[in-house]
Amino acid sequence: MTTRTDGHALAGLAALLADPTRAGFCLALLDGRAWTAGELARSAGVAPSTASDHLTRLVRGGLLAEERQGRHRYVRLADPSVAQLVEDLAGRAPAPAAPPRTLRAASAQASLAYARTCYDHLAGRLGVLLHDALLARGVLDRAGGLALTPTGVAWLTDLGVPVEPLRAGRRPLVRDCLDWTERRPHLAGALGAALCRRFLDLGWTARGTGRAVRLTPAGRPALAAALAVDPADLAPPASRDTGPARA
């Protein structure tokens, strides 16, 4: 019924992401949480008025959803598909690769490399390990495209994750998402999100600062057992925030 998408419409959408400030907003919102306009303005280093303008355009363009609460304006990515779009673009964009300058930054970076949220699923070394373990255990199979196996359904039910509701939405059940730090795929899609949520609910993982996620003391053996891997493989990076280190 509709004609082909024309260049102007495509360009208009791309233009929303073609500004460093707006792109930075979207990358920040990739943590899956709702931010206030002021937080985003500070994080991007622009005046509140500028940020307000940008947010209005992003909302009107359908990339962001907003929610007003009192004097605050909360915004979040409109949709998992927006997160996927931003991920795909970011994955193709060249990495500036500026090494961290301070010890604190290096430590924070190590935490992020270990485990973090990627919109609403797990990423980092832990995310890739989860992905690999699910394949090894036969929960997932990629003989003909990544798919959940019948064995996998039982495994998930055991874990307390009902599968049927996940099939209901339009969102793909399982999907590869290229990990920026590991350069290997981790698990996204409705199932990736459900597992990430379940681990938090079970207390196996907990949110750290920003997008960082850490494995709790109770979670380490529990997760290792569920995935049938050696608990040692789940070891977080050695903590360096006690005592000074030299350059």
Next chain:
Amino acid sequence: MTTRTDGHALAGLAALLADPTRAGFCLALLDGRAWTAGELARSAGVAPSTASDHLTRLVRGGLLAEERQGRHRYVRLADPSVAQLVEDLAGRAPAPAAPPRTLRAASAQASLAYARTCYDHLAGRLGVLLHDALLARGVLDRAGGLALTPTGVAWLTDLGVPVEPLRAGRRPLVRDCLDWTERRPHLAGALGAALCRRFLDLGWTARGTGRAVRLTPAGRPALAAALAVDPADLAPPASRDTGPARA
């Protein structure tokens, strides 16, 4: 190892698609073929010098690959993943929906709606029908994500499409691609491309003008048999190019 992609890199990539002319180039190149600089300039309605500038930027940005032959500069999308990116963006962009003005345009649009290439796989009514028939026949299964079944491997081998080479690359074997005209998914990925190529090789389909594809007289019963569908379901739109029609 690398740090997070920063807003500037993402914005720079998006900026390549944030211009109507460049976006139009990419949409034109979605037909999977290589175009000359002049063809693209004429199709977009800009001066050759302007087009040359744009192409240089798109090539430097990694979205397009070029190939010089004599005095011609051929360009094509760099990669199937670029095609996917453009598709995803175009699918989210609002459709301008300008109805066709002339009879010739209406006829051309009907041909495109029936069957066309989407980068390197089949789209349009025929593409969606193929997708549905493969699911119905058990070649594909989406119980836990879209996947090729063991039955499907045999079916493909029968058809003369070896599956193993398709697994080799980094490209996903099967993937959904939202059809712009049908608003329903058709089959993309390495398998989608291989089937489209195989149908052309077998003479079941043939290229029409532009991105259009038509089913040959020999192809119609053959394809119907292979898919186990009624040949009537494969009927193309009634041809209207004989005799005038009134508005």
Next chain:
DNA sequence: CGCACCGGTCGGTGGGGACCGAACCGTTCC
């Protein structure tokens, strides 16, 4: 060998948009 053609390069021009400061509005808390 010249002519036609495709394409790239180089200034110049014009428009769009990113940014800020200042003034303003509504909420929250004392």
Next chain:
DNA sequence: GGAACGGTTCGGTCCCCACCGACCGGTGCG
């Protein structure tokens, strides 16, 4: 009620970039 705060609107400034015309280099054909 008043003060502090988050957010928005409005003008104004400045820079970037899309576009063209003109000129130049390489290719292919007669």
